[in-house]
Amino acid sequence: xxxxxxxxxxxxxxxxxxxxxxxxxxxxxxxxxxxxxxxxxxxxxxxxxxxxxxxxxxxxxxxxxxxxxxxxxxxxxxxxxxxxxxxxxxxxxxxxxxxxxxxxxxxxxxxxxxxxxxxxxxxxxxxxxxxxxxxxxxxxxxxxxxxxxxxxxxxxxxxxxxxxxxxxxxxxxxxxxxxxxxxxxxxxxxxxxxxxxxxxxxxxxxxxxxxxxxxxxxxxxxxxxxxxxxxxxxxxxxxxxxxxxxxxxxxxxxxxxxxxxxxxxxxxxxxxxxxxxxxxxxxxxxxxxxxxxxxxxxxxxxxxxxxxxxxxxxxxxxxxxxxxxxxxxxxxxxxxxxxxxxxxxxxxxxxxxxxxxxxxxxxxxxxxxxxxxxxxxxxxxxxxxxxxxxxxxxxxxxxxxxxxxxxxxxxxxxxxxxxxxxx
Numbered sequence: 206x207x208x209x210x211x212x213x214x215x216x217x218x219x220x221x222x223x224x225x226x227x228x229x230x231x232x233x234x235x236x237x238x239x240x241x242x243x244x245x246x247x248x249x250x251x252x253x254x255x256x257x258x259x260x261x262x263x264x265x266x267x268x269x270x271x272x273x274x275x276x277x278x279x280x281x282x283x284x285x286x287x288x289x290x291x292x293x294x295x296x297x298x299x300x301x302x303x304x305x306x307x308x309x310x311x312x313x314x315x316x317x318x319x320x321x322x323x324x325x326x327x328x329x330x331x332x333x334x335x336x337x338x339x340x341x342x343x344x345x346x347x348x349x350x351x352x353x354x355x356x357x358x359x360x361x362x363x364x365x366x367x368x369x370x371x372x373x374x375x376x377x378x379x380x381x382x383x384x385x386x387x388x389x390x391x392x393x394x395x396x397x398x399x400x401x402x403x404x405x406x407x408x409x410x411x412x413x414x415x416x417x418x419x420x421x422x423x424x425x426x427x428x429x430x431x432x433x434x435x436x437x438x439x440x441x442x443x444x445x446x447x448x449x450x451x452x453x454x455x456x457x458x459x460x461x462x463x464x465x466x467x468x469x470x471x472x473x474x475x476x477x478x479x480x481x482x483x484x485x486x487x488x489x490x491x492x493x494x495x496x497x498x499x500x501x502x503x504x505x506x507x508x509x510x511x512x513x514x515x516x517x518x519x520x521x522x523x524x525x526x527x528x529x530x531x532x533x534x535x536x537x538x539x540x541x542x543x544x545x546x547x548x549x550x551x552x553x554x555x556x557x558x559x560x561x562x563x564x565x566x567x568x569x570x571x572x573x574x575x576x577x578x579x580x581x582x583x584x585x586x587x588x589x590x591x592x593x594x595x596x597x598x599x600x601x602x603x604x605x606x607x608x609x610x611x612x613x614x615x616x617x618x619x620x621x622x623x624x625x626x627x628x
Contacts, residue, residue: 210287210295211257212264214248217298219265220407222272222469223317225325228431228438239440243468245407251305252298260287260295266302271321272440273328273428275400277310278317305406305414307399330428330439331394332387336482337369337430339381340473359565361525362624365474368482378432382442382475384425384482389417398424401444404465410508412463415446423447423459425483427466427475442470445483456494459487464511476511480518487549497551516621519550520558524625529562534577556585561618565625583611 219242224232229240248256258264263284270277279299287295311317341363369381387394395417405412415422427442443466447459461483466475487496498515523529528544536559545555560582567574587594587607597603 210261211259212261214252214256214258214298215245217258217261217264217266218245218248219243219267220245221267221269222440222467223269223278223321224272224438224440225322228325231431231433239469241469247407247410250406250412251302252296258296258298258301261285261298264298266298268302269317270400270441271317271324271328273438274320274324275397275441276317276320276324277306277400278314279306279310279312280314306403307396326436326438328439330383330385330426331397332385332391332424332426334371335384335386335425335486337371337373337381337383338366338478338482339369339379340366340475340478358627359524359562359622359625360627361521364477364521366478368478368485376432378434380429380431382427382478383430383439384427384479384486386486387424387426388422389420394424397426401426401441404443404467405446405463408465408468409463415462421449422462423449425479425486427479427482429470441467442475443467443479445479447483452494456492458495458497459493461496461498476514477518480515481522484518484522493549494546495549495551497554513621515554516558516561517624519554520561520622520625523548523558523562524565529559532559532562532566534563534567534574534581536581553589560585560614561622564615564618565622579611582614583607586610586614 221242222240224240229237232239252258261283263282265282267280267282268277269279279302281299287293289295311320389395398417402414406414424444424446426444429440429442431438431440444463445461445465446463448462449457449459452458464476464480466479484496487493498512528548529541532541536556541555541559545552548555550558560578563574563578563581567578569575590610594603594606597606
């Protein structure tokens with residue numbers, strides 16, 4: 206009987222970003238998915254490890270957000286409810302969700318629709334605009350040009366978007382995407398963050414809410430900006446949170462903590478565009494000495510997809526600027542360290558990228574360089590995994606394990622750099 210009355214929380218919870226009626230009518234046919242319901246990936250932080258809600262058949266949790274202000278509506282309906290007994294009663298999905306969302310949501314769809322219509326053209330993003338980009342039209346993408354020294358040479362793959370000059374005129378009609386930097390001191394941002402933070406729980410595995418009283422948090426929120434004639438509207442796309450650490454003697458390190466792009470905007474390049482936008486802003490700030498996304502207790506475990514995207518973005522930056530042009534193994538650490546500090550990359554991240562560039566740019570028939578590259582990678586792997594490797598008492602077995610690790614890393618580098626190689 207219990208199973209018959211258990212509903213999947215992932216299937217029951219339906220999310221939607223609502224636009225004004227006029228804004229919906231202006232969407233192109235292929236854009237109507239932007240106002241369709243979408244599902245979470247995880248609900249276990251809210252409804253428990255089993256991600257089930259007991260006591261209902263045909264349960265529907267309709268959770269809507271005004272696409273700009275993120276004002277919220279919540280409606281719960283069902284076809285049938287488990288008859289309460291002295292020992293067993295149905296869960297209360299609204300009461301459980303209430304603990305994770307701002308209390309000022311409405312249960313009136315009419316009132317919510319009025320709020321959407323009012324906020325539709327009056328809402329403006331909070332904070333300082335720090336970057337913008339435009340998604341390229343299909344068929345507009347071009348091929349990258351070789352920048353390296355190998356026989357074919359590495360290429361810069363087209364990313365499907367282009368960064369825009371912030372000084373460009375704001376009166377241009379069309380769609381673009383803008384990032385806004387904020388922190389807890391930004392007027393109104395704490396309230397806005399309380400409305401958007403639910404997306405971290407629903408789309409980042411292992412996510413948890415962050416401490417509003419900790420002043421070391423920084424954020425970049427991403428919005429779709431639409432302009433037609435005199436009407437300008439903004440629609441929430443995602444956000445990034447950063448945590449800052451003091452770095453001796455007078456700078457700080459930023460650790461990327463949460464990275465969210467809503468499913469409505471997936472597979473269009475928004476992840477790499479947002480990361481690049483943030484990274485470019487960090488490079489322009491002299492008070493920041495390093496960007497890292499390594500795991501700490503305050504940071505959610507980064508997904509493989511995010512790590513891949515970050516690697517490709519950082520590699521693209523170094524390659525596009527010829528930052529390591531002429532690189533050879535063994536590495537000249539005094540030279541590479543100057544470059545690492547210039548590009549504000551963490552040690553492990555930078556030297557992984559350097560190894561990728563070595564493999565991309567060195568002639569595969571140059572046996573001397575290929576051996577030097579192999580030794581360079583193995584040395585880093587040994588130092589990084591020294592404690593575990595030294596537990597292997599047999600020297601030959603230890604060497605075999607290191608070789609196995611090297612081959613795995615090299616295969617992963619080839620996968621990551623596939624788009625950077627001429628077909």
